[in-house]
Amino acid sequence: MEIKRRKFQGVLNILSFNRHFYVIGLIVLATTLAGLMFFKVPDFWIWIVVATFLYGLIMPLVVSAYVYDFSGYYDFKWLKKLDLTDQKPRQIVNINAGFDETSFILKNNFPEATLKVFDFYNAKQHTEPAIVRARKVSMVYPDTLQIKSDEIPLDDQSADLIFLLSAAHEIRSHKEKVAFLKECHRICKPNGEVITVEHLRDFPNFLAFTIGVTHFFSRKAWEKAFKEAGFSSFEESKFTPFMSIFTCRP
Structure with missing residues (x-):
């Protein structure tokens, strides 16, 4: 589609x-x-x-x-720069917070891969009004599963690529974020990758969003969370001055 x-x-x-x-x-x-x-x-x-x-x-x-x-965000031009489309992954996971604009596009970029889509939105824990409104108009990828943030229903070391695209910051608690990333670490193959795209709580985004920048997390906070979750590598590349791509490997 x-x-x-x-x-x-x-x-x-x-x-x-x-x-x-x-x-x-x-x-x-x-x-x-x-x-x-x-x-x-x-x-x-x-x-x-x-x-x-x-x-x-x-x-x-x-x-x-x-x-x-x-900027080409939804054309996934940034994805091509990471050379991920040449790896021919077999199992891809896309996890969102109740608003999904990327799963159909991911499937078009990886037509031969199996795509599993999960939604960790929890109305009691994730209370931002914006995400509540977004859920009402979001397209739902076929067979999308509602999950708990600390429980992804996949086998250990089963996913080649895991995408967290402008979603993981909706988990506001550091403890919950680490538990979520531990699950991502568990299901990721030893040679797999977790691709996270996020605005950061930094100066360019302060200029863009002023006090709204507090909705995001700093690079240091993300690096700390990934390391506590057990990831051995944490690499950042910029997609525009306002967006960061974190590539993490088990």
Whole structure:
């Protein structure tokens, strides 16, 4: 099945799933402006406040359009640079947090491989409003299984490639994240790889998302989690200044 994305689908998803932030932001801006005008603050400071709020509201959409609509993220150009398509894996696993835009594309990139898709979303533990809304419009790959984050129903050392694409950060607890990655380590073949793509809590993403950057984790936090899960290697490559690809091997 070929998936054709609409123009600006990535940024429209971000705007739709996180609309509560924009509603709150506009309400706070209107309230702040009313207060500044009531106290007759100089126009210079009013323009600074307006510019600051608009930056915080618009810049995430600009960066999201760049990353998800114009950089080739969903064309998987970054995947070709990793030379994974030449390995001819037999078993591929794709694990999401309830919003899946990649499984059909992965299957097109690896047509001869068996693809298993798992969803670790737990309504009690993963409470972000954005992911709740995303689940309502997500396409579901055939035979996708709902799982616990610490229990992947596959045999030991059975997967050649495991993909965690903009999903693992939804596991907010470090302890739960390590338990999840231990399961990934268990099912990964000795010569297999876990491919994780994530925004980081770093300066470029701070410029892009301002306080929203706290939704992501630092490189150090990811490296610590993978090492505690038992992985022997942890390599990072950049896909745009705002996205990191972690390649980890057992």
